[in-house]
Amino acid sequence: MESVFDGLSEFLNPLLLFGTLSVIGGSGVLLTKYSELNGLIVLLSSVLIGGAAYFLIYYFMVIPMANAESSTSISINDLEGAIGEVITTIPADGMGEVFIQSPNGSRNEIAKSFDKQEIKQGTKILVIQVEDQILFVSELTEL
Structure with a gap:
């Protein structure tokens, strides 16, 4: 449910307020x-002059920045099928840690063995499944 204050908070953005006050003070x-x-x-x-600056800042800075992509990170669920390396040995019935590198950066994640075998x-490794923020991995074997 959207409230009346959602639109107001965008219109009273700190960038707008401080920018406008600076223009008012400077022009004065x-x-x-x-x-x-x-x-x-x-x-x-x-x-x-400050009011004119307010609308210029709003239409040429705030609106374009609000529509811009805010993040380049990926979801943990997007890691299915990714290849990585074990950095902390994964026991057969326990958890370890894997390192996965992607175009968006590298990350360490908690992992369990999908095959219930120790992975040194x-x-x-290959990420088989993601469940409850835990990667289920299997040892990657060459064909």
Whole structure:
């Protein structure tokens, strides 16, 4: 369920607020120093310039960043079929640790033997199944 405050929180983004306040302050300082305008007119002009900056920042920075891809990481479920290496020996009925390298980076994961056999450190493995955040692996044999 979406609340009224969801849209408001995007509109009151800290990037927008601090950017707008900076533009209001900067334009106020510049107008005070380099013009002969009355203080009230400087204040109103600065607020108008800040409002314009607010909408420019919103439409050219906040919206594109919100639509951008936020992560390049992969889910643990995407590791099925991946090849890795045992870094902590996996006992027949226990757990060990495997190292898996992917284009998105490398990661260490907890693993159990799919075949219920001990897999020694340094052995190449294949991820057969992922269940409850645990990789079930089998020793990779060459054909």
